[in-house]
Amino acid sequence: MKKSILATAVTLSLVTSTAVMADFDRVRWQVPMGFPSTLTALGDTMPEVARMISEMSGGRVTLQTFEPGALIPALGAFENVSAGNVPAAYSWMGYEWGQLPVSALFGATPFGLESQEFLAWMYHHGGDELLKEAFAPHNVYPILCGTISPEAAGWFRQEMTSLDQFQGLKFRAAGVGGEIMAEFGMSVTLLPGGELYQALETGVLDGTEFSLPTVDEQLGFFQVAKHYYLPGWHQPSTNQFLYVNMDEWNRLNDQTKALIENACMAGNAMALAKAEALQGAVLKRFEENGVQLHQYPEDILKAFEEATDRVMARRSETDPMFGKVYASMKAFQEEHRPWKNLGYLPRNWGVED
Structure with missing residues (x-):
């Protein structure tokens, strides 16, 4: 009787596991990147996200990353995904500034939202909905997939x-x-x-x-x-995105879509933590090198x-979508300002000249 119960339990477990795995689409995408994977926090996020996606799907969903220039030009993510030349690509958002000016606001906005504020605006103040609205006419489904600390000037x-x-x-x-x-x-x-x-x-x-x-x-x-x-x-923030061809995205079931989007959310946390962890030591080395x-x-x-x-x-006057997104960002920045000013210690607190 015990052997029979054990065998039944194992069989049910295998059936359940197989059913769950079967809910993921079988995806094999080539994903060219705008940055070399060797660049810390900037280029190594997408390969790590791809690894997580493969592991969580039991290998059913594979996003194979390619170095800049291997499949498409280094700055060509937007136009190649839009045209369907590649199913997806990974890059900083804003290199398509000439074709879609509003994109640059999502990549980085001068005197705008810092990384943690950008995440708050994207996920809780309508930013992601505006992003999807801006890119939909171009047959692109963009996913925020790596935000890092400010650039230097x-x-x-x-x-x-x-x-x-x-x-x-x-x-x-x-x-x-x-x-x-x-x-x-x-x-x-x-x-x-x-x-x-x-x-x-x-x-x-x-x-x-x-x-x-x-x-x-x-x-x-x-x-x-x-x-x-x-x-x-x-x-003040640097934001990378996974660009997905809309036709490819629409072919996926909801579980596969959720897997990719949630892995990118994990990628945001990982990239920002890595970026903040390393910069102080680098500045010291710069000084040591003159x-x-x-x-x-x-x-x-x-x-x-x-x-x-x-x-x-x-x-904003000549581009309604640009104006709409920028107004939303500025409204959240103003709403958030009292908390930013009062809720944290001043940045120069305890810092010697």
């Missing part, structure tokens, strides 16, 4: 002491931040991360922004530029903020 070959020095400066920037910098006469260009070291070394660029200190260290910028400016006013760390003075930050207001107003 940039690397410069010379010390920047006045606004006049920005005139004619050859600088790499992406998204709406680049348009704001152009307000000061900067010659702004967009290059992939892998091309920036040589551009700085040879003088093709006078300066560049790219990511947070960990990533900038890996790309070696400290070897060819010795002035590092903070804070990253143009990018880098001068600078904070922009209040007058320069104020000038950037005023330029931001002009650019955002101009864009």
Whole structure:
């Protein structure tokens, strides 16, 4: 009798397990990435999310990641997913600035939401719904899948002491931040991360922004530029997304969709924790290598903020979706401001000059 009961229990367990696994679609997607997987917190999040998805689905759902340029151009996630050339891709949102300007607000908003605020707005104040609305006409279903700490304001070959020095400066920037910098006469260009070291070394660029200190260290910028400016006013959060072709997404059942979206939520927590854990040690190493760390003075930050207001107003007037998303962000930022100001210790508390 005991053997019979045990055998029945094992059989039921196997049947139940098989039924649960069978509810996941069998998915085999190639997922090209906009960043090398070697870049800490920026490029290694999607491979980790893919690993989690495979493990939780018992191997039924496989997202095979590819390094930049292996399948599509490094900055080509949006257009290739939209056209159905690839089922999905992973990148910072904003490289499609020319085709879909509102995307840059989700990638990073100058003087906007920091990473934890961005998550709050996305999940609890309508941000994710606005994101889906903006991308639906382009046959793309975007999923927030990795948010990290602020970028630095940039690397410069010379010390920047006045606004006049920005005139004619050859600088790499992406998204709406680049348009704001152009307000000061900067010659702004967009290059992939892998091309920036040589551009700085040879003088093709006078300066560049790219990511947070960990990533900038890996790309070696400290070897060819010795002035590092903070804070990253143009990018207080850096947000990566899994772009999924809408036709591919609609073919999935609800359990598979939930698996992918929940794994990306876990990816957000993992990426932000990793980003915050590592930056202090990197800044110390920069100083040991002769880098001068600078904070922009209040007058320069104020000038950037005023330029931001002009650019955002101009864009909002000509692009209703841009205006709608930006208004939502600003409304949440204002609502959240008293808690942000009063609920936390001042950032300079206990910090010696």
